[in-house]
Amino acid sequence: MTVAVSILPEQQLAALNAAYRQAVARRRLRLLVGAAIFAAALVLAAIGAEVNLRTLFTYFGNFVSYFDRILTLDSGQRVWTDVGEWLWGWRKWLKMLGETLLISYVGTLIGATFAFALNFFAAENTSPSPWLRFTVRRLLEFARTVPGIVFALVFVIAFGLGPMAGVLAIAIHSTGALGKLFSEIVENADMKPVEGIRSTGASWLSCMRFAIVPQVTAGYASYALLRFEINVREASVMGFVGAGGIGQELVVAIRKFYYSDVSAILLTIIVTVFIIDITTGWLRGRLFGKEART
Amino acid sequence: MRARYPDVFDRPAAARLAMPAMIVAAFAILIYGLVDLDFSPSRFFAGLSQLGWISLMMIPPDPGSSLPIYLKALGETLSIALLGTTLAAVFALPVSLLAARNIVPSNILRFPIRRFLDSIRGVDTLIWALVWINVVGLGPFAGVLAIAVSDFGAFGKLFSEAIEGADQKQVEGIRASGGSPLHEIRFGLLPQVLPVIAGQVLYFIESNTRSATIIGIVGAGGIGLQLAEQIRVLEWQKVSFLILMILVAVAAIDFISGKLRFAIIGRRAVA
Numbered sequence: 001m002t003v004a005v006s007i008l009p010e011q012q013l014a015a016l017n018a019a020y021r022q023a024v025a026r027r028r029l030r031l032l033v034g035a036a037i038f039a040a041a042l043v044l045a046a047i048g049a050e051v052n053l054r055t056l057f058t059y060f061g062n063f064v065s066y067f068d069r070i071l072t073l074d075s076g077q078r079v080w081t082d083v084g085e086w087l088w089g090w091r092k093w094l095k096m097l098g099e100t101l102l103i104s105y106v107g108t109l110i111g112a113t114f115a116f117a118l119n120f121f122a123a124e125n126t127s128p129s130p131w132l133r134f135t136v137r138r139l140l141e142f143a144r145t146v147p148g149i150v151f152a153l154v155f156v157i158a159f160g161l162g163p164m165a166g167v168l169a170i171a172i173h174s175t176g177a178l179g180k181l182f183s184e185i186v187e188n189a190d191m192k193p194v195e196g197i198r199s200t201g202a203s204w205l206s207c208m209r210f211a212i213v214p215q216v217t218a219g220y221a222s223y224a225l226l227r228f229e230i231n232v233r234e235a236s237v238m239g240f241v242g243a244g245g246i247g248q249e250l251v252v253a254i255r256k257f258y259y260s261d262v263s264a265i266l267l268t269i270i271v272t273v274f275i276i277d278i279t280t281g282w283l284r285g286r287l288f289g290k291e292a293r294t
Numbered sequence: 295m296r297a298r299y300p301d302v303f304d305r306p307a308a309a310r311l312a313m314p315a316m317i318v319a320a321f322a323i324l325i326y327g328l329v330d331l332d333f334s335p336s337r338f339f340a341g342l343s344q345l346g347w348i349s350l351m352m353i354p355p356d357p358g359s360s361l362p363i364y365l366k367a368l369g370e371t372l373s374i375a376l377l378g379t380t381l382a383a384v385f386a387l388p389v390s391l392l393a394a395r396n397i398v399p400s401n402i403l404r405f406p407i408r409r410f411l412d413s414i415r416g417v418d419t420l421i422w423a424l425v426w427i428n429v430v431g432l433g434p435f436a437g438v439l440a441i442a443v444s445d446f447g448a449f450g451k452l453f454s455e456a457i458e459g460a461d462q463k464q465v466e467g468i469r470a471s472g473g474s475p476l477h478e479i480r481f482g483l484l485p486q487v488l489p490v491i492a493g494q495v496l497y498f499i500e501s502n503t504r505s506a507t508i509i510g511i512v513g514a515g516g517i518g519l520q521l522a523e524q525i526r527v528l529e530w531q532k533v534s535f536l537i538l539m540i541l542v543a544v545a546a547i548d549f550i551s552g553k554l555r556f557a558i559i560g561r562r563a564v565a
Contacts, residue, residue, distance in 0.1 A: 021552040041376060042376065042377065042380060044371070045373035045374075045376045045377045046373070046377060047373075048369050048370050048372070048373030048434070049370060049373040049374050049377055049434040049435060049437070049438050049515065050433055050434050050515075051377065051435055051438060052395040055430055055431075055435065056430065056435075056439075059429050059430050059431075060429075061369070062428070062430075063426075063429045065426065066428055098539055099330075099331070102327040102330060102331060103327075103331065105322055105323060105324070106328060106331065109320065109324050110324075140495060142541070145504070145540070145541050145544050145545075146537055146540070146541070147504055147508045149420070149508050149511060150507075150508065150511075150518075150521060150537070151522075153511070153522060153525045154345075154525060154533075155341070155345075157340030157343040157344075157348070157525065157528070158341045158342075158345040158348060159337065159338070159340075159344070159345075160337070160341070162332065163332075163537040164329075164331060164332065164337065164338070164341070165338055167327075167333070170459060207315055228452050231388075233416070233418050234418070236418055236421075237418045237420040237421060240420060240424075240511065240512060241511065241522075244331070249513075251424065253427070254424050254428070266417060266421070269416065269417065269420065269421075269492065270413050270416040270417065272417035274412065274416065277412075
């Protein structure tokens with residue numbers, strides 16, 4: 001089979017070629033201008049952030065030697081040569097770690113409950129009235145944008161030092177983050193069941209309960225688990241401002257230069273985060289798997 | 295119908311009990327947690343009324359005479375976010391190539407790199423900030439480095455996932471025409487993954503504006519430093535002003551980066 005390729009006359013070809021080159025040149029120019037603006041912004045930012053390469057180079061040795069120091073015991077040996085000595089405080093640390101996990105668990109659950117209660121008002125397809133939707137949305141946005149640790153700082157003053165402030169801070173932040181995600185799931189839900197139930201004369205509440213909730217629970221659970229994972233990390237630093245958990249131990253160890261303790265606590269945090277990541281990943285897979293079967 | 299789908303009409307008792315059992319267990323842990331973390335109602339309501347007072351004192355937001363300082367601090371925060379994210383992206387790109395399955399097929403080589411990235415990610419930005427303060431001293435520079443390091447872990451993972459998701463046909467085509475492995479990456483892979491990566495970097499600049507606002511709390515520069523100080527001295531009007539500033543700044547960055555993301559990805563999709 002032959003394909004007829006029409007070869008354009010010289011003149012037309014030249015014009016098209018020129019147009020092509022021009023288009024390429026325009027694209028390159030745009031890229032160049034973009035890169036130049038970006039570079040300028042970087043330089044400006046470097047000045048703003050007081051970046052000093054000389055400091056970095058002089059002190060870069062410190063960075064390396066910092067890790068060297070935190071991996072050395074008081075006796076001058078490497079930490080892994082004497083694990084018992086390195087992890088001497090493991091009972092206390094595990095207890096603090098348990099507190100951290102509990103803070104994130106309770107915070108996530110409270111946050112998820114509030115997000116669940118609010119998300120139907122925030123979703124476009126289920127909200128009973130536009131102004132309610134607007135208010136709830138702004139509320140969630142506020143809860144999500146103010147960082148959790150700022151809430152923690154304020155709550156420490158209102159509720160006193162201790163894990164309560166951490167739990168409330170995480171709960172509020174989770175409400176904001178999950179409320180948004182939940183309402184997005186609801187917006188993607190199929191509205192036909194709602195119509196079916198409404199046609200039987202059911203109230204708004206029963207529409208939500210029997211038409212929307214069965215569709216969205218798997219998605220809710222999945223996002224809540226993801227949030228729990230993030231909150232474990234967040235709770236590990238809540239102690240920095242006095243809101244409970246392992247962060248308190250860590251900040252003391254860092255400030256007081258208990259080098260080997262720093263690495264030991266960091267190790268326990270990292271291992272915990274790994275375990276939580278893997279477990280929630282597995283759990284998420286199972287939840288979604290179950291949903292796919294039914 | 296009942297005979298054909300017995301499971302739907304008469305669910306086995308175990309299946310019917312599983313859900314309530316899980317819910318009861320979840321709330322049992324919640325109650326235990328509330329008790330263990332000493333959540334007494336009296337303390338809660340006392341704190342709540344205190345919180346009410348605090349919010350009353352926050353109105354109206356007022357910077358006092360320190361508006362220029364706050365603006366400078368906000369600029370510092372934005373600089374930290376921009377520089378930190380860029381540094382992280384620059385360093386993460388080569389490493390993410392090494393962590394991608396279709397570039398480095400060897401499991402033994404890839405495994406330590408992945409775990410390395412994971413452990414960097416497992417440590418919160420605030421902890422990195424504390425470490426860097428020990429190295430370069432207090433100030434925004436420590437903040438830049440902290441964000442760069444913790445994002446390095448996140449980017450390494452995200453980029454390598456983007457690379458693994460890329461189409462191999464282009465790469466094979468370049469290999470067939472006699473290109474070197476570097477050519478394969480440059481002409482086969484990068485054009486595919488660049489829009490994805492650009493989108494992610496923009497998204498991170500946005501989310502890092504949020505992180506950068508808080509690393510000041512441990513002394514790594516930016517608006518968080520001012521915020522923590524004003525909270526500690528109970529200047530609530532200034533606190534609410536600073537929170538408002540952060541909200542406005544984050545919203546502005548959201549808006550700009552949304553536009554930019556669309557421009558980058560849209561242009562790529564057309565080209």
